Amino acid sequence: MPTRRELRSVVATEAVGPYTLLRVQRGGLDPGRPGQFFMLEATGRLLPRPMSLCLAPPGELAFLIDPIGPGTQALCRLERGEALGVLGPLGNGFDLDVRGPLLVGGGIGIAPLPYLSEALGAPPALLGFRTARHAESAALVPNAEVVVEPTYVTEAMPLDHDVLACGPEPMLGAIRRLAPGAQLAWEAPMACGYGACYGCAVEIGGELKRLCVDGPVLSAA
Ligand SMILES: Cc1cc2nc3c(=O)[nH]c(=O)nc-3n(C[C@H](O)[C@H](O)[C@H](O)COP(=O)(O)OP(=O)(O)OC[C@H]3O[C@@H](n4cnc5c(N)ncnc54)[C@H](O)[C@@H]3O)c2cc1C
Ligand code: FES
Numbered sequence: 001m002p003t004r005r006e007l008r009s010v011v012a013t014e015a016v017g018p019y020t021l022l023r024v025q026r027g028g029l030d031p032g033r034p035g036q037f038f039m040l041e042a043t044g045r046l047l048p049r050p051m052s053l054c055l056a057p058p059g060e061l062a063f064l065i066d067p068i069g070p071g072t073q074a075l076c077r078l079e080r081g082e083a084l085g086v087l088g089p090l091g092n093g094f095d096l097d098v099r100g101p102l103l104v105g106g107g108i109g110i111a112p113l114p115y116l117s118e119a120l121g122a123p124p125a126l127l128g129f130r131t132a133r134h135a136e137s138a139a140l141v142p143n144a145e146v147v148v149e150p151t152y153v154t155e156a157m158p159l160d161h162d163v164l165a166c167g168p169e170p171m172l173g174a175i176r177r178l179a180p181g182a183q184l185a186w187e188a189p190m191a192c193g194y195g196a197c198y199g200c201a202v203e204i205g206g207e208l209k210r211l212c213v214d215g216p217v218l219s220a221a
Contacts, residue, residue: 003194004029005087010078011060017136019108020076021054023062024086031056032089034096034116035166035185035217038063039193041085042074048085049075050190050212052112052166054140061086064137066108090193091216094183096120098162103141104153104175104182106167107134112185114140116164124161128153128171154178176220185217 011023022040029038031053040063041048049071055062067073078084094112096119103125105113110127117125125144128151129135138146147156154174157163163182165175172184188211191199195213202211209215 002030003088003090005085007083008061008086010080010082010084012080013076013078016064016140017133018066019134019137020065020067021062021140022065022075022078023057023060024084026056026059026061029061029086030089031061031115033093034119035093035112035164035183036089036091037193037216038086038088038090039190040075041087042071042078043083043085044074047071047191048087048193050090050187050193051075052185052216053089053115054111055114055118064108064111064114064140087193091212092214092218094164094185094217098164100161102126102158102161102163103144104157104163104165104167105141106153106165106171109165109167109171109185110137110141112166117141117143126153126157128167180221182220183217184220186211186215 008025014021037050037052039048051063054064067076101123103113106128122142125141127138128147163179166185188200191197200211201208
């Protein structure tokens with residue numbers, strides 16, 4: 001799957017609860033495999049930011065963004081017709097060869113699940129959110145059961161499925177203990193996205209792994 005960097009135009013931005021769905025012209029970019037990511041660079045920003053592909057409508061790539069800091073806020077402020085740098089697809093996505101998939105997402109961790117759901121034929125999903133407003137984004141994932149804190153996804157998660165999950169680190173840690181066969185999409189701050197800077201290195205099993213090339217999707221085991 002070829003990785004390319006292109007300057008693309010914004011098609012539209014849409015509010016989804018507290019998040020923004022940024023829709024970008026696809027151009028010659030390959031959408032890649034669900035769970036892979038792209039480095040998005042708003043014009044004038046020093047560093048790009050990693051974003052999972054959320055949806056791949058014809059001719060577009062769409063990203064669901066939580067505006068938590070300057071980089072993500074700059075991306076959410078982009079307007080129709082404005083340009084941004086898009087590099088990808090990057091990293092390892094989910095293995096789609098699963099028999100009884102259950103998609104599990106927490107908060108903005110639902111971002112890769114709409115595209116994953118499409119690839120797997122809308123399997124059941126279990127999504128957890130901090131508030132009802134955050135839970136509005138569950139509309140992007142078909143066939144989803146939603147829990148809102150103080151209930152956690154791990155309390156509602158059946159254990160007889162092949163779990164494919166993305167969400168905050170404590171949630172992934174809890175899923176890892178309950179479902180050792182799960183595929184988990186992890187996050188770390190990333191500067192380059194393609195293995196050159198070691199900014200995303202994490203220790204796994206006593207070895208340093210660069211999450212951008214060895215992950216972001218890793219087996220729980
Ligand atoms: C592979 C991958 C896919 C991602 N996909 C999405 C996505 O689809 N949608 C989305 O909204 N976000 C996603 N993220 C997270 C997103 O990249 C960060 O929120 C963003 O880089 C923050 O940039 P900022 O300049 O807005 O905030 P910053 O000022 O850089 O950060 C704000 C705060 O968040 C912390 N932080 C920043 N990045 C991360 C990170 N990656 N992991 C943990 N803490 C972090 C910082 O330490 C700081 O406390 C993804 C991250 C990775 C690695
Ligand atoms: S982000 Fe540079 S090595 Fe992973």
